[in-house]
Amino acid sequence: MKKSKKKGKMDQATIERLGKIDDVIAQYEERYENSHKVLIELLQEILETFNYVPEEALVRISEKCDVPLSKLFSLATFYNSLRLEPLGKHHICVCVGTTCHVNGASDIVDNLQRKLNVEPGHTTADGNFTVETVNCLGVCARGPLVEIDGKYHGNMTPIKVNKLLEKYENGKSDRDS
Amino acid sequence: MKTENQIEIASIEELRNEILSKRKPDQPEIVVAGGTCGFASGALEIIDALKSELKKHNLEEEVSLKVTGCHGFCAIEPAIVINPGNIFYGGLLEKDIPEIVSETIMNGKIVERLLYVDQSTDEKILHEEDIPFYKKQTRRLLANNSRIDPLNIEDYIAIGGYSALEKALEIGPDSVIDIIKASGLRGRGGAGFPTGTKWEMTRKAQGEEKFIVCNADEGDPGAFMDRSLLEGTPHSVIEGMIIGGFTIGSNIGYIYVRKEYPLAIEHLHRALEKAHEYGFLGEDILGTGFSFDIEIVRGAGAFICGEETNLLKSIEGAIVEARTRPPFPVNKGLWESPTALNNVKTLSSIPLVIGNGAEWYSNIGTNTSKGTIIFALVGKINNSGLIEVPMGITLREIIYDIGGGIPKGKKFKAVQTGGPSGGCLPEAMLDMPVDFESLTKAGTIMGSGGMIVMDENTCMVEIARYFLTFTQDESCGKCTPCREGTKHMLDILTRITKGEGHEDDLTVLENMGNLIIDVSLCALGKTAPKPALSTMRYFREEYEAHIKNKKCPAKVCKALIKYSIVADKCTGCHLCFRNCPTKAIVGEAKKAHDIIPEKCIKCGICFESCRFDAVRIE
Numbered sequence: 001m002k003k004s005k006k007k008g009k010m011d012q013a014t015i016e017r018l019g020k021i022d023d024v025i026a027q028y029e030e031r032y033e034n035s036h037k038v039l040i041e042l043l044q045e046i047l048e049t050f051n052y053v054p055e056e057a058l059v060r061i062s063e064k065c066d067v068p069l070s071k072l073f074s075l076a077t078f079y080n081s082l083r084l085e086p087l088g089k090h091h092i093c094v095c096v097g098t099t100c101h102v103n104g105a106s107d108i109v110d111n112l113q114r115k116l117n118v119e120p121g122h123t124t125a126d127g128n129f130t131v132e133t134v135n136c137l138g139v140c141a142r143g144p145l146v147e148i149d150g151k152y153h154g155n156m157t158p159i160k161v162n163k164l165l166e167k168y169e170n171g172k173s174d175r176d177s
Numbered sequence: 178m179k180t181e182n183q184i185e186i187a188s189i190e191e192l193r194n195e196i197l198s199k200r201k202p203d204q205p206e207i208v209v210a211g212g213t214c215g216f217a218s219g220a221l222e223i224i225d226a227l228k229s230e231l232k233k234h235n236l237e238e239e240v241s242l243k244v245t246g247c248h249g250f251c252a253i254e255p256a257i258v259i260n261p262g263n264i265f266y267g268g269l270l271e272k273d274i275p276e277i278v279s280e281t282i283m284n285g286k287i288v289e290r291l292l293y294v295d296q297s298t299d300e301k302i303l304h305e306e307d308i309p310f311y312k313k314q315t316r317r318l319l320a321n322n323s324r325i326d327p328l329n330i331e332d333y334i335a336i337g338g339y340s341a342l343e344k345a346l347e348i349g350p351d352s353v354i355d356i357i358k359a360s361g362l363r364g365r366g367g368a369g370f371p372t373g374t375k376w377e378m379t380r381k382a383q384g385e386e387k388f389i390v391c392n393a394d395e396g397d398p399g400a401f402m403d404r405s406l407l408e409g410t411p412h413s414v415i416e417g418m419i420i421g422g423f424t425i426g427s428n429i430g431y432i433y434v435r436k437e438y439p440l441a442i443e444h445l446h447r448a449l450e451k452a453h454e455y456g457f458l459g460e461d462i463l464g465t466g467f468s469f470d471i472e473i474v475r476g477a478g479a480f481i482c483g484e485e486t487n488l489l490k491s492i493e494g495a496i497v498e499a500r501t502r503p504p505f506p507v508n509k510g511l512w513e514s515p516t517a518l519n520n521v522k523t524l525s526s527i528p529l530v531i532g533n534g535a536e537w538y539s540n541i542g543t544n545t546s547k548g549t550i551i552f553a554l555v556g557k558i559n560n561s562g563l564i565e566v567p568m569g570i571t572l573r574e575i576i577y578d579i580g581g582g583i584p585k586g587k588k589f590k591a592v593q594t595g596g597p598s599g600g601c602l603p604e605a606m607l608d609m610p611v612d613f614e615s616l617t618k619a620g621t622i623m624g625s626g627g628m629i630v631m632d633e634n635t636c637m638v639e640i641a642r643y644f645l646t647f648t649q650d651e652s653c654g655k656c657t658p659c660r661e662g663t664k665h666m667l668d669i670l671t672r673i674t675k676g677e678g679h680e681d682d683l684t685v686l687e688n689m690g691n692l693i694i695d696v697s698l699c700a701l702g703k704t705a706p707k708p709a710l711s712t713m714r715y716f717r718e719e720y721e722a723h724i725k726n727k728k729c730p731a732k733v734c735k736a737l738i739k740y741s742i743v744a745d746k747c748t749g750c751h752l753c754f755r756n757c758p759t760k761a762i763v764g765e766a767k768k769a770h771d772i773i774p775e776k777c778i779k780c781g782i783c784f785e786s787c788r789f790d791a792v793r794i795e
Contacts, residue, residue, distance in 0.1 A: 035429065035472070036512055039494025044436065044475045067494075074496050078653075080478030081436050097398030098593065098629050099555040101643055107781050114758060114780075135480060135647065137437055138401030139214045140555035140629075141251030141562055152217035157785050159756060 017050075021057045024049055025064050039067065043075060043082055051087045080135075088123040088130040090168045093147040097136030100143035104157065108144055109133060111158035115165070128170045184455050186463060189340045196331045205240045205282060208258040210323070212247030212408045213440050214401075218254040219270075220244075226274040227257075231282075240282060246322035246409015249563035250310050253293065258305055258323070265305040266291040296559065296581055310560045313578050315541060317549050318525050319402075319565045322409035327444050330451040333412040339457055341528035342416050346465045350380060350424040357527070359535035361547035366392055366483075366520030367595065367624040368700075369546070369613040372527075375517055378507040379425040382515035387427040390511060390518045391418055392488055393434035393441070396480040397596030398647070399627035402551040402563050403521035407434065407441035410525065411448035415471065417524030419457060420531060422469040425517050429470055433488055436475045445473055480597070480651035483625075484700045485518045487653070498655040499699035520625070522551060542568035546612035556593075556629035559584050566611075573607040576630060587632040590731075591716070595624030597644045597651075598704030600711025601637060620711040622704065636733035637716040638723050642670040644708035648701060659702030662693040666709060675736040678724035683713060732794045735779045739795055742783075744769040746791035753783035753792065 028042045046057045062069040076082045096105045123130040142154025253267035280286045292301040325332035358373030395403040418430045452458040460468045482491045510516025530538045539547040546568040555561045559581035591601040600621030649663040690706030697703045722728045729737040749767040761777040764770030784792040
């Protein structure tokens with residue numbers, strides 16, 4: 001393989017990661033053995049496995065599935081949910097759908113941005129929080145809605161979010177608290 | 178190939194009778210309204226509490242506990258229905274459960290304080306269907322959401338599920354098309370194309386392979402009925418799709434569903450497994466020789482993929498960029514093959530249309546729009562939730578009779594339909610009957626059914642800016658009018674909300690909006706200017722207030738408002754002082770405070786924290 005000269009330097013974590021990527025690709029090939037391949041499902045599986053889409057996964061897919069790397073990057077950057085950065089310890093997702101918006105979601109986003117000093121789509125410097133926005137989670141009757149680590153919190157306000165965040169501050173609690 | 182655990186079925190009716198004979202109709206039953214919104218409101222905690230309470234009283238065997246999909250009335254969830262008696266309790270807390278079990282389940286007594294209270298008459302209401310929110314509705318598609326456990330295929334079969342498939346296989350594709358055409362069913366994704374015609378065109382199109390695709394990429398912010406149907410009655414969609422596959426001559430279907438709907442995806446997966454087990458999917462379906470399978474594709478968060486040509490490209494793994502039509506997907510769709518693309522609600526309607534006949538379906542509705550329509554009634558409205566109403570109902574009936582009007586005594590300002598592709602309608606349009614044509618004529622669209630109510634505190638210029646931000650961000654960039662035009666419109670709208678609008682901005686916006694509509698490639702561009710154009714049409718004075726007077730009448734646009742403290746009302750409790758993130762509030766404890774305008778970032782936190790109504794926005 002082209003990457004052979006790098007192989008000697010691979011650490012255990014990298015080897016494991018590449019192994020996982022190869023497993024996902026193998027399952028994908030098997031799933032679509034008898035039908036048209038649905039590439040976006042492969043990217044979704046990678047996202048599910050790693051919680052983000054590692055660059056090396058795109059390289060591996062490109063090599064193994066004969067898809068131009070540029071196309072894979074184009075797809076990965078086009079779709080909102082295919083993030084290329086790893087998630088922080090806690091994942092905050094603010095719904096900015098219309099209902100949440102008319103009920104004040106932008107104040108919540110502004111407040112989070114100010115309080116955690118991070119732009120939506122990125123992770124705080126200490127790696128504790130990743131803040132993202134989503135166009136609609138479909139829980140409009142409870143808007144504004146904030147999802148933290150998969151749990152929905154309805155009727156949010158900046159002050160309520162500040163209180164919620166205390167539970168997730170570094171060292172205070174694990175996921176699903 | 179028959180799998181080992183596949184069940185041999187002679188006829189659906191026989192199967193249904195067998196299922197029903199095993200059931201105990203007199204057994205007490207607690208039905209919990211589930212679904213994502215139910216769970217978000219605490220239904221999971223209620224289920225746990227019910228389980229442990231029933232266990233405590235050794236009633237696990239005697240009382241059946243059923244978790245259904247969402248019942249639609251989001252505003253009073255978590256909610257349960259108890260049978261016998263059809264008793265409805267809403268707005269529950271975990272601490273209410275012991276009383277419910279000991280009083281209602283064990284002693285047949287009603288817990289009065291948990292009954293729904295009609296806001297206008299103060300009367301207590303015992304049955305779910307008597308609540309004003311439900312009374313004016315005609316729940317056809319959503320009915321199953323309150324009746325069945327979505328993960329139990331036998332529940333679906335027991336209420337008549339899969340008998341439409343059996344009938345379709347018996348009468349053949351041409352008769353299926355005839356029935357659907359006669360019913361007047363039109364696509365529920367928003368465009369309203371006649372479904373029977375679409376299937377006929379796909380059936381007649383030349384191609385070795387054909388596909389049926391379910392569009393469940395419900396990207397319109399403010400619409401969630403597709404999610405609710407997929408979660409609450411996944412077999413309806415699956416059954417509709419199998420009938421579709423059989424009719425157009427396809428052996429494979431794809432459901433393209435948003436990744437943001439994890440519960441819907443899980444329910445679909447489990448329903449597909451069960452459908453396989455019962456031989457409704459796979460090879461030789463019900464012994465007819467017809468084979469069909471369904472694959473799930475998870476959308477990755479791109480609004481534009483809700484548009485048909487883009488959705489198909491997304492499944493193909495191609496770079497998503499709009500293309501011209503024709504060719505239409507019915508001739509050249511997925512992998513260049515004839516493809517029927519239908520919305521979740523359309524496919525869920527199919528078993529009803531085939532099962533009950535064209536006449537039954539078309540006996541409600543208007544001349545051109547038949548049947549019912551589902552709206553997500555949300556925003557500044559008392560009874561928010563999912564509603565299903567006959568076509569032709571007026572907006573006023575929806576907002577006031579079903580929705581219970583605007584909260585906190587605020588004044589109604591506008592109702593928005595069709596999401597980022599639609600428009601806002603004012604008070605004067607409320608008596609308009611709702612159907613595909615009337616909404617289009619009024620400058621909005623039916624869309625996928627989002628209906629967002631706005632009150633006096635919603636700024637129409639800011640709303641137009643919000644939608645343009647959305648569409649501009651989601652534009653694929655292929656065609657210039659959409660890529661550059663929406664950006665330019667957004668720049669102007671942003672300027673207006675900052676108080677930097679020019680006299681001729683409205684003319685420029687109108688001209689540019691109409692141009693984008695005329696020459697964009699796909700539906701995203703062709704509809705993106707609608708929120709701006711409709712708000713300029715109906716709420717022009719609000720635009721003018723921003724441009725000429727540099728005022729935001731709704732007190733929303735940050736650059737045009739100012740926060741201050743009313744000295745008479747301020748008790749000096751220090752709460753705003755403590756919460757203010759920029760230390761813009763000064764004042765001693767127990768004395769009236771003041772806001773330093775230079776430091777104030779207008780975040781609204783002082784307004785939210787004040788308990789004495791002492792923070793004023795002007």
